[in-house]
Every structure is written in structure tokens, then in C-alpha cells.
Amino acid sequence: MNMTAASTATVRSNGERLWQSLMDLARIGATPKGGVCRLALTELDRQARDQFVRWAEDAGCSVRVDAIGNIFARRAGCDDSLPPVMTGSHIDTQPTGGKFDGNYGVMAGLEVVRTLNAHGIKTRAPIEVAVWTNEEGSRFVPVMMGSGVFAGAFTLEHALQQRDAEGVSVSEALQAIGYAGPAGPAAHPVGAYFEAHIEQGPVLEKHDKVIGVVQAALGQRWYDVTLTGMEAHAGPTPMELRKDALLAASDLIAAVNRIALDRKPHGRGTVGQLGVYPNSRNVIPGSVTMTVDLRAPDDTMLTSMDAALKAVCAEIRAGRNVGIQLQQVVYFPPQPFTPQLVEAVRRNATALGYSAMDVVSGAGHDAVYVARLAPTAMIFVPCADGISHNEIEDAEPAHLEAGCNVLLRAMLDTAGVVA
Amino acid sequence: MNMTAASTATVRSNGERLWQSLMDLARIGATPKGGVCRLALTELDRQARDQFVRWAEDAGCSVRVDAIGNIFARRAGCDDSLPPVMTGSHIDTQPTGGKFDGNYGVMAGLEVVRTLNAHGIKTRAPIEVAVWTNEEGSRFVPVMMGSGVFAGAFTLEHALQQRDAEGVSVSEALQAIGYAGPAGPAAHPVGAYFEAHIEQGPVLEKHDKVIGVVQAALGQRWYDVTLTGMEAHAGPTPMELRKDALLAASDLIAAVNRIALDRKPHGRGTVGQLGVYPNSRNVIPGSVTMTVDLRAPDDTMLTSMDAALKAVCAEIRAGRNVGIQLQQVVYFPPQPFTPQLVEAVRRNATALGYSAMDVVSGAGHDAVYVARLAPTAMIFVPCADGISHNEIEDAEPAHLEAGCNVLLRAMLDTAGVVA
Numbered sequence: 049m050n051m052t053a054a055s056t057a058t059v060r061s062n063g064e065r066l067w068q069s070l071m072d073l074a075r076i077g078a079t080p081k082g083g084v085c086r087l088a089l090t091e092l093d094r095q096a097r098d099q100f101v102r103w104a105e106d107a108g109c110s111v112r113v114d115a116i117g118n119i120f121a122r123r124a125g126c127d128d129s130l131p132p133v134m135t136g137s138h139i140d141t142q143p144t145g146g147k148f149d150g151n152y153g154v155m156a157g158l159e160v161v162r163t164l165n166a167h168g169i170k171t172r173a174p175i176e177v178a179v180w181t182n183e184e185g186s187r188f189v190p191v192m193m194g195s196g197v198f199a200g201a202f203t204l205e206h207a208l209q210q211r212d213a214e215g216v217s218v219s220e221a222l223q224a225i226g227y228a229g230p231a232g233p234a235a236h237p238v239g240a241y242f243e244a245h246i247e248q249g250p251v252l253e254k255h256d257k258v259i260g261v262v263q264a265a266l267g268q269r270w271y272d273v274t275l276t277g278m279e280a281h282a283g284p285t286p287m288e289l290r291k292d293a294l295l296a297a298s299d300l301i302a303a304v305n306r307i308a309l310d311r312k313p314h315g316r317g318t319v320g321q322l323g324v325y326p327n328s329r330n331v332i333p334g335s336v337t338m339t340v341d342l343r344a345p346d347d348t349m350l351t352s353m354d355a356a357l358k359a360v361c362a363e364i365r366a367g368r369n370v371g372i373q374l375q376q377v378v379y380f381p382p383q384p385f386t387p388q389l390v391e392a393v394r395r396n397a398t399a400l401g402y403s404a405m406d407v408v409s410g411a412g413h414d415a416v417y418v419a420r421l422a423p424t425a426m427i428f429v430p431c432a433d434g435i436s437h438n439e440i441e442d443a444e445p446a447h448l449e450a451g452c453n454v455l456l457r458a459m460l461d462t463a464g465v466v467a
Numbered sequence: 468m469n470m471t472a473a474s475t476a477t478v479r480s481n482g483e484r485l486w487q488s489l490m491d492l493a494r495i496g497a498t499p500k501g502g503v504c505r506l507a508l509t510e511l512d513r514q515a516r517d518q519f520v521r522w523a524e525d526a527g528c529s530v531r532v533d534a535i536g537n538i539f540a541r542r543a544g545c546d547d548s549l550p551p552v553m554t555g556s557h558i559d560t561q562p563t564g565g566k567f568d569g570n571y572g573v574m575a576g577l578e579v580v581r582t583l584n585a586h587g588i589k590t591r592a593p594i595e596v597a598v599w600t601n602e603e604g605s606r607f608v609p610v611m612m613g614s615g616v617f618a619g620a621f622t623l624e625h626a627l628q629q630r631d632a633e634g635v636s637v638s639e640a641l642q643a644i645g646y647a648g649p650a651g652p653a654a655h656p657v658g659a660y661f662e663a664h665i666e667q668g669p670v671l672e673k674h675d676k677v678i679g680v681v682q683a684a685l686g687q688r689w690y691d692v693t694l695t696g697m698e699a700h701a702g703p704t705p706m707e708l709r710k711d712a713l714l715a716a717s718d719l720i721a722a723v724n725r726i727a728l729d730r731k732p733h734g735r736g737t738v739g740q741l742g743v744y745p746n747s748r749n750v751i752p753g754s755v756t757m758t759v760d761l762r763a764p765d766d767t768m769l770t771s772m773d774a775a776l777k778a779v780c781a782e783i784r785a786g787r788n789v790g791i792q793l794q795q796v797v798y799f800p801p802q803p804f805t806p807q808l809v810e811a812v813r814r815n816a817t818a819l820g821y822s823a824m825d826v827v828s829g830a831g832h833d834a835v836y837v838a839r840l841a842p843t844a845m846i847f848v849p850c851a852d853g854i855s856h857n858e859i860e861d862a863e864p865a866h867l868e869a870g871c872n873v874l875l876r877a878m879l880d881t882a883g884v885v886a
Contacts, residue, residue, distance in 0.1 A: 248702075249703025250699070250705075250708050270749075282762075284667045298720035302718070324739075328739050341701050409703070411700060434703065437700065
């Protein structure tokens with residue numbers, strides 16, 4: 049690879065066109081507060097998909113849809129026997145989502161195609177822009193459904209059977225919006241996959257950097273915890289005779305924080321959900337249910353966090369005289385990205401004169417599943433105050449353009465340019 | 468005082484009759500699980516009041532009802548110009564209450580009268596048995612309403628205006644059940660007040676004692692606390708950039724426990740209620756609301772606990788970078804009981820050969836208000852596993868009889884026996 053012709057070194061994406069496409073797409077499902085509500089496989093999702101398909105076909109791409117509704121827009125390469133260099137993301141949103149989460153990765157891919165067209169650049173390998181079905185998981189679980197089926201994380205049949213709160217299945221919803229593509233058997237090899245995304249966190253903004261060079265996606269272990277003490281009247285019960293489930297829970301909350309702080313900078317530990325029973329002002333809590341979310345960039349660290357959590361639970365159980373049940377409910381392995389592609393992102397960010405830093409992805413993305421079957425890297429750009437999954441989600445046009453330029457050049461480096 | 472004739476030294480209450488009265492009363496509002504649901508000023512409360520009045524009149528008492536519905540059954544003394552030696556408690560219950568809370572104090576008073584009758588004992592001062600209106604506060608707030616009005620803690624007018632969840636006022640409910648007595652102006656002086664009660668805590672059982680000699684009722688300060696951080700995605704947000712309201716709350720829970728442990732044996736500190744927002748597994752909590760309940764046997768200690776709580780909030784605010792709003796919502800001053808009467812309880816428990824220990828009352832009782840205007844003491848007996856405000860509330864007949872014998876002798880010591 050590395051066949052970029054010197055003549056393409058000055059080629060840049062059109063930031064204004066990219067921004068306009070993002071704003072046009074954001075009108076479909078626009079909310080009064082400036083966000084977007086476009087749940088997966090709804091009529092609004094259909095309208096956004098149709099819009100993307102029209103734009104892609106206008107840009108000369110051929111479009112195919114697979115059995116889980118993933119859309120692939122392909123710009124032919126000089127050697128179509130080569131597996132495509134792919135980019136993409138998702139266009140479904142959270143119920144109170146923003147304009148950029150997912151949508152940016154898809155529109156940046158479209159802008160790459162438009163830029164290549166505008167400059168008459170031919171690539172050796174084909175270029176594809178993917179729209180993955182139901183990344184958010186707001187209407188149907190599991191999350192990252194389309195990329196998960198694509199990567200074999202779970203089966204097509206499993207995904208198609210899932211139902212929303214109204215009892216509508218994924219299969220029925222795909223039929224209803226006309227995006228149920230033919231089932232297999234065609235394999236879909238991928239030469240390389242890049243995904244551009246808003247960071248959805250505060251690190252780039254905090255460090256005043258434009259490009260995040262994503263090293264890995266954090267692995268995750270999620271737990272449900274139940275602490276069982278004995279409820280009793282807060283007045284007549286002396287401190288030493290109590291079995292206070294909330295006091296024990298407070299030990300655990302502090303310990304989860306310590307477990308993460310001991311593993312800087314990328315260890316994460318969060319208690320996000322907690323319920324108290326009977327939750328009465330003058331009654332010592334008899335039981336507490338809570339969640340624990342641990343994340344780490346490699347499995348050795350994640351395993352050691354799991355061991356530390358279990359040791360802490362044993363200590364608290366003995367010290368506070370309460371029962372503790374700890375159950376792991378989710379495990380996502382850490383996913384390192386492909387060093388060669390990560391390096392392509394870093395090199396091009398530098399060549400383009402953008403400030404850049406190495407980061408990790410704390411959240412899941414379609415790229416995390418695609419990385420199981422193809423070389424993969426991600427490009428982060430800042431979002432305002434690190435806020436995402438919120439109608440006030442915002443990003444700077446200049447940052448979005450910068451990320452798109454890095455994507456363009458990294459894809460060209462990988463696909464090869466035919467002079 | 469101390470005029471007990473030697474001939475009364477061997478007089479004992481009738482434990483079987485006491486138990487039978489408790490069981491008869493418990494049939495009114497009996498629940499399938501063996502408890503009692505007899506909310507204040509309901510038709511069931513009327514039935515239980517009527518039953519008490521019949522029993523009291525059968526025992527030769529004259530009965531009067533005051534404007535807040537308190538019932539006073541009076542057994543004449545030889546010198547009726549003396550203020551009565553009073554005992555009593557309440558017969559309203561929690562929605563899922565037991566047979567003994569409150570009811571024991573009233574039935575023990577009735578048993579004292581019956582015992583005096585059976586042995587033809589004449590007291591110098593009159594004896595009265597009080598049934599205080601709405602001690603529990605389950606249907607109408609404030610709690611301890613009848614004794615509160617009696618003691619001038621709040622006005623009759625304030626109490627009568629309070630409404631239940633259906634909008635029925637105390638005044639209307641009193642009229643409906645026929646227990647709205649005439650309003651003042653008659654003063655009702657009290658020579659001394661004793662209240663027998665199940666402990667509602669685990670201390671006597673833990674120490675294997677039959678009689679609790681109650682020194683004081685703990686003072687209480689109740690607070691509402693709001694902690695305000697910033698909600699953010701648990702994955703992409705590094706530990707050092709978080710403002711985690713629940714982590715700050717866990718510091719506060721631990722501190723409340725420490726503040727109480729530093730003031731053994733009677734300091735108490737409890738966080739009973741806690742809510743997390745947005746309470747989502749993978750979102751760093753943006754805010755937490757919680758309660759704090761501090762109790763101490765004297766105001767110096769309670770004030771120092773308040774100061775310690777405020778200091779801790781300031782520390783946490785700075786250390787965790789969150790906002791903390793602390794608001795005191797309830798203050799009950801500590802209420803020491805009258806040394807001379809407390810000593811009468813202790814002396815008679817010993818004389819009767821019962822194991823006894825000094826205790827404090829962690830909860831509120833009618834005696835706490837009556838103590839504001841008359842010499843007052845309380846007698847505790849054990850309840851099974853310290854459990855109260857629960858349909859499984861239970862107590863041993865022998866313990867109930869023992870408490871009644873101590874009450875009998877302490878009242879005779881105080882009222883004086885006419886040979």
C-alpha cells in the first residue's frame with residue numbers, strides 16, 4: 049500500500065458540504081430542542097436511509113443491503129477483486145439523541161466519496177461506506193446489532209427475533225421499511241475499516257486536541273449486585289447492632305472508584321444505578337441493589353479489576369455483616385485496533401498539521417465488532433463539553449472537517465491511489 | 468409520696484388478664500398475618516376506643532374526652548384535689564402494625580386499675596389512664612398529635628386542620644367517630660406520668676434483660692441532602708474528570724456512620740433514603756438526593772453532630788467537586804426523663820427481682836411530649852428480635868406482666884397508698 053500519488057497530497061474534503069449534509073440529515077426526526085429522535089427501523093430511519101442511498105447513488109456508488117439491513121455504498125476501485133477499504137457508522141439515534149453521534153461517521157464517508165469524485169481520484173481497492181443497523185439499541189437489543197451480525201458476534205436469526213416494547217420484531221420492522229436484504233451466502237470481505245466518530249467524552253477538549261488517535265476500545269464487565277442487611281428502626285437500633293445494607297453499599301462504591309484509580313489513565317469504574325429498600329428516612333436500609341461497570345484497555349487489567357472487586361465484596365461481607373451477591377451480566381472483551389491503521393491515522397493527522405493525541409474508546413462502537421474480522425482503526429474528534437446521547441450534543445465544523453480529512457488520507461493510503 | 472403500705476408489697480398484676488385484653492383489642496383491625504391495621508380516627512379506631520371506654524367504666528373509672536380526642540379514664544383518689552398519677556399510650560397502629568406498640572401501655576394502665584380494684588387498694592392521688600390520639604401519624608401528621616396538643620407542642624387548631632390523603636380533616640374524622648370532646652378551657656394538671664412500652668429495638672433482648680429503665684428520649688435532627696455533580700457516559704469519561712454525585716454520597720454515608728460511632732453508645736446516624744439521577748447503569752450519576760437522621764441523648768452532643776455533618780459536607784464538596792445542599796427538616800430536642808421517677812422504675816424493678824438495665828428511647832413516644840409539662844418516666848420491655856411497626860411484632864407474656872408490675876408499683880409509690 050502507501051501508493052498515494054504525490055498529486056493527492058493537497059486534496060481536502062469539503063467541510064461546508066459535509067456540514068450541510070449533516071444538517072440535512074438531522075432534519076429527519078429533528079426535535080424542538082435541536083436534537084434528533086430517529087430510532088432504528090422506524091419510518092424516520094427509513095427516510096434517513098433513503099436519503100443516504102439517494103446521495104450515494106448520486107455520487108456514483110452501487111448500493112446493497114444485507115439481511116440485517118446494513119447498507120453498503122460502494123465506489124468501484126481499479127481492482128475490484130481487492131476487498132474494499134470501508135468506513136461508516138450508524139444513523140439511528142437515541143430517543144433524545146444529537147445530530148453527530150454515528151451520523152458524522154456516515155456523512156464523513158460520503159464526503160470522502162464526493163471528494164474523490166470531485167478530484168477524479170481513482171483508488172486501487174474499492175471504497176465502501178457502511179450504514180450499520182441499530183447501533184444504539186434503544187428500540188431493539190442487543191446494541192451494535194448490524195455490525196454484530198456482520199462480525200458473527202451473534203447470529204442473524206437471534207437478531208431478527210428480537211422485539212421492541214410494542215412486540216414488533218426486527219424482522220418485521222426491516223420488512224416494513226423495505227430494508228430486509230437477501231440472506232447470505234455471499235461473504236463480504238473487508239480489507240480495512242476506519243470509523244470517524246465524535247469522542248463522546250471530554251478528553252480531547254480538555255487537552256485542546258483536534259484528532260484522537262484511538263488505540264483500543266475498553267473491555268467492559270458489568271455486574272448486578274444485591275446487598276442484604278436487616279431493616280430496623282433508625283432510632284432504637286444502636287450502631288453496633290446494625291446490618292445496614294446502604295452503609296455496605298457505600299463501601300463498595302468507594303472501592304469501585306479506588307479499583308479504577310489504581311489503574312490510571314484508562315481504568316474506569318462506575319456505580320450508575322442504585323436502589324434502596326425500604327427507602328424510608330428513619331429505617332435502616334435492609335437491602336440495596338446496585339450496578340458496577342468496570343472497563344480496561346486490556347484483558348489482564350480487566351481480569352485484575354474483577355478479582356479486586358470480588359476481594360472487596362468478601363471484605364465488606366465480613367466487615368459489615370451483610371450478604372453480597374455479585375453477578376456478572378455483560379462482558380465485552382477489550383478490542384485493540386490494528387497498529388498499522390492506527391499509525392496511518394496518526395501520521396496523516398500530523399501531516400495535515402492537526403494537533404492529535406492517543407486516546408482509547410470508552411464506549412462501544414460498530415468498529416469494535418468489525419475489528420474482529422478486519423484491520424480496523426477509529427478517528428475521534430471533540431464534541432462540546434464531551435456531551436453525547438443528548439439533544440444538546442454539538443461539534444465544531446472545523447473539527448468535523450479535520451477528522452474527515454484524516455479519514456480521507458488514511459483511506460487513500462490504505463486503498464492506494466492509481467495515478 | 469413513698470406512702471406504699473407494707474400490705475401492698477406483695478400485690479401483683481394479673482398477667483393472664485393483661486394478655487387477654489391485649490388479644491381482645493388486637494381483634495379490632497386484625498390482619499391475616501397476625502398484625503393490626505387500625506389507623507387513627509377510623510371506624511376501627513372508634514371500635515377500639517369504645518372497647519377501652521367500656522372496660523374502663525366497668526372498672527369504675529369516669530371517662531372524659533378532650534378536644535383532640537384524647538381519652539382519660541380516671542380512678543378516684545382519696546384526695547381528688549391532687550393532680551392524677553397518669554399512665555397511658557396509644558391504640559392507633561401503623562398500616563402493617565403489631566398488637567403491642569402503644570396498645571401495651573394502655574392495657575397495662577387498665578390492668579393497674581383492675582389490680583387496685585381487685586385488692587381494694589385506695590390511692591391518695593387519683594390514677595388516670597390516657598389514650599392519646601394519633602401517635603403513629605400514619606393517617607394524619609404530625610405524629611404524636613394528641614399528646615403534642617396536650618403538651619402545647621403545637622395548637623389544637625393546627626392539629627384539627629390536618630387532612631389525610633383523601634382530604635378528610637382531623638376535625639371531621641373526630642366528629643365522625645364521636646370522639647370530638649369539648650374544647651378547653653379546663654386545665655388538666657398531671658402529677659406524674661409513666662408510660663410502659665415495648666422497646667422496639669434489640670438492646671434488652673441482646674443483653675437478656677426484662678426491664679429497660681429509660682433515661683431519656685434521643686433528640687433528633689433530620690436533614691434533606693442534594694448532591695449535584697455532572698452526569699456523563701461511564702465509558703469515555705476518565706476518572707479524574709468526573710463529578711460523580713453518588714461517589715460523593717458514599718463519602719457522606721460513611722461519614723454519617725462515623726459521626727455516630729464517635730459518640731457511643733447512644734449517638735445514632737442513619738441514611739435511610741437515597742435516590743440517584745439518572746440512575747442508569749452506564750451513566751455517571753449527575754445528582755443524588757438523600758436523607759440524614761442524627762440522634763443523641765443530649766443537645767450538646769446533637770449540636771456537635773450537626774457541626775461535624777456540616778464540616779464533612781464542606782470537605783466532600785471540595786474534594787469531589789460536587790455541590791451539596793444540606794437542609795434540616797426536623798428537630799426534636801432530646802428529652803431527659805425525671806430522675807425521681809426514673810429511680811422509682813429502677814428501684815421497683817430490682818425489688819420485684821427483674822433484671823433491668825438503663826436504656827434510652829431512640830424513637831418518639833407520647834411520653835416525650837408529656838414530659839414537657841409533668842414529671843415523666845418510661846418502662847421498656849423486650850420485643851422479639853427488636854422488631855416493631857411490623858405485623859410480626861411479638862412480646863413474651865411474662866415480660867409484659869413484669870413491665871406492668873413495675874408500672875403498678877411505681878405508680879403506687881408516686882400516688883401514695885391510703886392504708
